[in-house]
Amino acid sequence: MPPSAPEQEPADSPSEQPVTEPVTESVSEPVTDSEGASAAHPSLKARIAYLRGWRGRHPGAARGVWWAVTLLSLVWVIGALLLPNRMAALQVNRFIRLPGEAIIGAAVLLALPRRPRIALAALGGAVLGALTVLNLLDIGFVDYLGRDFNLVLDWGLLDDAQSYLADTLGRTAALAAAVGVVLLVVLVITVTALATVRLSNILVRDPRRATRGTLIAGTAWITCSVLGLQYAGIPVASDRVANQLQSEARKVRDTIRDEAAFGKETRSDTFGNTPADQLVPDLRGKDMIFTFIESYGRSAIEDPIMAPGVDATLQARTEALAKAGFRAKSGWLTSATYGGSSWLGHSTTLSGLWVDNQQRYRTVMASDHLSLTKAFRKTGAWDTVGIMPGVQKGWPEAKFYGLDKVYNAFQMGYRGPKFSWSTMPDQYALEAFQQLEHSKRRDKPLMSEIILTSSHQPWAPIPKMVGWDELGDGSVFDAIEAAGNKASDVIADPTKSKEEYGKSIQYSVTALTEWLERYGSDDTVLVFLGDHQPISRVSGENASRDVPISIVAKDPKVLDKIASWKWTDGLRPAHNAPVWKMSSFRDRFLTAYGSTMHPKKD
Incomplete structure (x- = not known):
């Protein structure tokens, strides 16, 4: 706390500084100082003295x-x-x-x-x-x-x-x-x-x-x-x-202590020693697709600005899928992350562990803990592939997820424009998956992990759906990107951000469900969910961390297996639908589809 003002000015106060006359030097006869500087051009010391x-x-x-x-x-x-x-x-x-x-x-x-x-x-x-x-x-x-x-x-x-x-x-x-x-x-x-x-x-x-x-x-x-x-x-x-x-x-x-405690947690696994023939026996012969939609959170479905458009899209897509023979059930998961760090949501869902920081992520990626996707590979009954348009460098995580092959942003033949952070529109990524893997003849079904990125902030510009037969190498999106909003026009405006975020979710859900409607078969099972809520500027202060999750299939037996979950029919989970921690999904899913627990102890 500063002291009260002194009765007298401090000794170095400007009021008590002696008045000095400016130094004047003759310029009629240049004189050289000891450093060789001309007196007509005052030395540095003289200039400093003058300024002081x-x-x-x-x-x-x-x-x-x-x-x-x-x-x-x-x-x-x-x-x-x-x-x-x-x-x-x-x-x-x-x-x-x-x-x-x-x-x-x-x-x-x-x-x-x-x-x-x-x-x-x-x-x-x-x-x-x-x-x-x-x-x-x-x-x-x-x-x-x-x-x-x-x-x-x-x-x-x-x-x-x-x-x-x-x-x-x-x-x-x-x-x-x-x-x-x-x-x-x-x-x-x-x-x-x-x-x-x-x-x-x-x-x-x-x-x-x-x-x-x-x-x-x-x-x-x-x-x-x-x-x-x-x-x-x-x-x-x-x-x-x-x-x-x-x-x-x-x-x-706490961070230092957590590293040791979580390392021990990763070495214990309720399905760690389950034999291959006892993992997901009720899904044998099914083409499994696990898809994460960037920033797809509860706010998209319940916020008064975004909800009308998103809910209408979910309803329309539920009806379109029903006409194609697909049914869906939906619930809520509480994500381990919020606003960003999507990889924490992905790893939490698929590992069955609560991965809420980078240290935990590194620990689980270096472990032999059984991820949900790796469980399919362990059976030997599925080929496994990853579609990762957001990956633009080496991705060693493929080993943890048990993926035989991974396609990154540069391996899907895209020649169109980037949409801000997103390297390619979701519709193109899904079509590339179809052409590169899903359409191929194979002697076993396919298990795929797909990350969709078009709903990544700043939600400008946003792609638009085009004819599936018109996608080509993605150049068709040049005009769409050029005509879209600029990121700088959206980032600083909360209302505009909400509106454009809602549109991006509508686009991603539409692209994914149209792909399923177009290419899905009687043996296709789609699990899709959000990885986290959008940032607070969009989701609101003190928003929950809940994200929607849906399972879609033609085979009624697939959804009958999860009837006890009490999820909502259709793609839009009810407000009061069950809410689980994201880390609980792996074990619930494995159990529902016939997997037998054989714990692995630390």
Whole structure:
């Protein structure tokens, strides 16, 4: 807490600086100084001396600058001490509080000699600046991923964020954003350190008054804390930074502990030792398709802006499938992720483990835990393939998922335009799957994992359905992409984002179900679901993490096997349909279709 204003101006206050006359030098006879510089061109030292003398020449302006910088330093440091880590909490009442850390800091600094004081003030300011950066990261992560930034695990996601910006706004904009972020971090930490040092220097100009002010502020803080005094519902006595430091330390500790505990969990498996002939016997001979639709969440079906269009599409597609002989049942799963990190949703669904952070994902991918898709491969009764239009580099995860063959973004023959982050429209990816794998003659059925990406943010531009026979190499989408919305027109507008998100879900569901209607057979079984809810700007503050899941088949025996699940008939799950944790789906599915549990113990 800063001391009250001193009765006299500080010794280095601009009002007490001696007035110095500007240095004048004769130019009629050039003189060379010791460094060989012409006197007609003043040396660097002379220029610096001249600039320093401006306070003496302009005392009024110097005093104004001195007070302005001091006030800004005070506001900056107090603001950093009180800054919340939630966008919704950025209210005036959060900053009209008494920070206990400032009082303790002032008391410690007053007790130290000059050099240790300056060093500690700079270090404390740098730490405070770093905590400010973490608060800003928390705000961004909560907005996009529904959780705080993890100091141990989430640095790699920043690179993914840059790649997303490059795909969405272009490489130049992404590079500029990356440089801007780095400069902002350096600036915040540096400015906070300098501001703290400046305030510490002011403290020691009048130690007696500073000590008295610190004692008064400390007494006020204790009184407010004991009495529980509040302003606009917020305690006046703040210990925000202390709590944040404790919280970050606890998260780091819990993250480290979780790694060991989850490693043990992956080594135990209820179906880990199940013989091949006892895995999914009731699905033998069926072509199995597991499909994830990007960002397909409960909000798409229930939000008043998106729901009318999405619900109408689900109803229309349910009726169209029924005419083709298909029936569907639908329910809800609670995803392990929110707003992004789709791979966490994929791995949670297929592993039967709760994979809610990058560390857990790496652990499960390196394990021999039985994924749902690998179970089909283990039987020896299915060929397995992955259609991954979002994969643009090596993908070692194919081993965990038990996929014999994987097609990435560059292996499906697409020559059309990208749709922002999405490398190709879902309709094209599905047709490529048909031509490359599904239509081939084979001596065993096919198990496929397909990731559809057209509903990935920023939902601009969005593909449109074209004739299936017109897809060719994807060039047909050139005009559609060019005529679509620009990402920059949608990202900053929450209402527009909701509208376009809803349209993207309608497109993805339509493409998938039209493919099934066109190419599905009596032995086709489709399981499709969302991987997570869209970001909070679209799904809303405090939205659930629920996503829809549907099983579609012609063979009535397939859906009869899950009658006990009490899922809703059709593609749209009822509001009160059962909600399960996403990690429970693997075991429920395996059990429903005749698999026998043979646990594998750690």
